[in-house]
Amino acid sequence: MKVTVRVGDTLWYYSQLFGIPLQLIKDSNRGLNVQQLEVGSQLNVPGFTTKAYKIKDGDTIWQLAKERNFLPDALFLLNEDIDAENLKIGQEITIPTRVVRPVVDAKKNYDYQSLVKDLKALLDIYPFLREKNIGDSVLGSRIPEVRIGRGRKKVHMNGSFHANEWITTAVIMKFLNEYLLSLTNMKPIRGLYVDSFYYECTLSIVPMVNPDGVDLVLNGPPKEEPYQSTVVEINQGSLDFKDWKANIRGVDLNNQFPTKWEIEKERKEPKSPAPRDYPGDEPLTEPEVIAMEDLTKKRGFDRVLAFHTQGKEIYWGYEGAEPIESQAIVNEFARTSGYKAVRYVDSHAGYKDWFIQEYKRPGFTMELGEGVNPLPLTQFDEIYQQSLGIFLASMYM
Numbered sequence: 001m002k003v004t005v006r007v008g009d010t011l012w013y014y015s016q017l018f019g020i021p022l023q024l025i026k027d028s029n030r031g032l033n034v035q036q037l038e039v040g041s042q043l044n045v046p047g048f049t050t051k052a053y054k055i056k057d058g059d060t061i062w063q064l065a066k067e068r069n070f071l072p073d074a075l076f077l078l079n080e081d082i083d084a085e086n087l088k089i090g091q092e093i094t095i096p097t098r099v100v101r102p103v104v105d106a107k108k109n110y111d112y113q114s115l116v117k118d119l120k121a122l123l124d125i126y127p128f129l130r131e132k133n134i135g136d137s138v139l140g141s142r143i144p145e146v147r148i149g150r151g152r153k154k155v156h157m158n159g160s161f162h163a164n165e166w167i168t169t170a171v172i173m174k175f176l177n178e179y180l181l182s183l184t185n186m187k188p189i190r191g192l193y194v195d196s197f198y199y200e201c202t203l204s205i206v207p208m209v210n211p212d213g214v215d216l217v218l219n220g221p222p223k224e225e226p227y228q229s230t231v232v233e234i235n236q237g238s239l240d241f242k243d244w245k246a247n248i249r250g251v252d253l254n255n256q257f258p259t260k261w262e263i264e265k266e267r268k269e270p271k272s273p274a275p276r277d278y279p280g281d282e283p284l285t286e287p288e289v290i291a292m293e294d295l296t297k298k299r300g301f302d303r304v305l306a307f308h309t310q311g312k313e314i315y316w317g318y319e320g321a322e323p324i325e326s327q328a329i330v331n332e333f334a335r336t337s338g339y340k341a342v343r344y345v346d347s348h349a350g351y352k353d354w355f356i357q358e359y360k361r362p363g364f365t366m367e368l369g370e371g372v373n374p375l376p377l378t379q380f381d382e383i384y385q386q387s388l389g390i391f392l393a394s395m396y397m
């Protein structure tokens with residue numbers, strides 16, 4: 001919510017008045033001279049919304065505040081011109097409301113539009129989040145990254161490299177919302193107080209690397225030609241896209257990185273665009289992959305987690321380039337999720353392979369859940385519970 005600065009107000013005072021950590025308020029008002037607040041200017045207070053309230057017979061500002069666990073000044077701040085001694089029945093006032101429930105509606109067919117809508121809602125309530133467009137998909141959809149925290153440890157997570165693994169986006173978004181709720185309400189997640197994570201980690205999330213592919217699986221072919229026709233051709237005439245992993249051009253985005261790409265090119269069966277496994281004509285041809293490569297180079301992540309489905313396994317090595325600390329981290333992931341840590345698989349040209357080879361830092365591929373992709377939403381709650389430990393451990397380990 002927004003408040004209008006009065007004479008004598010400070011961010012510290014707002015922090016006390018609303019019970020929101022001072023740093024979160026500071027980070028919600030970037031570019032502002034916080035030492036000298038300008039009277040009359042508008043400031044963001046994260047973790048709150050407002051609602052209109054109609055005065056009833058017998059209401060007083062003091063009683064309305066007390067019932068909601070606010071100091072009366074919270075109401076005076078939001079209702080500047082109010083005459084507290086002369087409230088009129090039916091008069092409308094603004095009441096601050098602490099956000100204590102998720103706004104992300106994750107347990108559904110989570111397409112690109114759902115993502116955009118939920119990110120907008122989160123940025124509105126939690127302006128200390130930072131959002132950036134890391135590039136555009138083939139069809140021109142913006143691929144968003146959100147960052148949260150101000151710590152030195154840079155942790156990155158991404159979902160939906162593969163189209164029919166879109167449930168990973170939903171799971172990540174639910175976690176993001178839980179984390180934000182936990183920070184603003186100072187409530188633990190699974191008994192863990194996460195406020196220190198905010199100061200120790202900067203978490204980068206790209207929830208949906210492959211928006212065109214996800215929408216193809218969930219909503220069918222796009223309106224745009226030539227893609228509307230070519231996806232059906234690539235899919236051998238079928239309008240059922242549930243097995244589709246690739247981007248809209250039929251290139252498998254997790255086979256596109258220049259880490260022994262030639263081996264994958266040679267041995268993968270498809271020699272032209274396909275619903276899955278086609279590594280492209282060259283490495284790094286697809287805009288979604290280029291966006292992820294650029295972002296990773298720019299940010300200098302200390303560790304990355306790429307979320308896929310399925311198999312209840314965590315891959316953590318690549319040709320001996322993985323650092324020693326990867327082992328301790330993956331053991332904690334395995335402990336908290338019940339998944340199996342697997343060091344090597346016979347695979348190249350994936351995001352985590354490239355990251356480990358390039359940076360010699362910990363990189364992981366999480367294979368969430370078990371069954372046939374796309375995993376059904378009936379697995380959502382179970383997958384979320386298994387992933388939650390991994391999300392948290394990625395920051396405290």
Ligand SMILES: [Zn+2]
Binds near residue numbers: 308
């Ligand atoms: Zn995958």
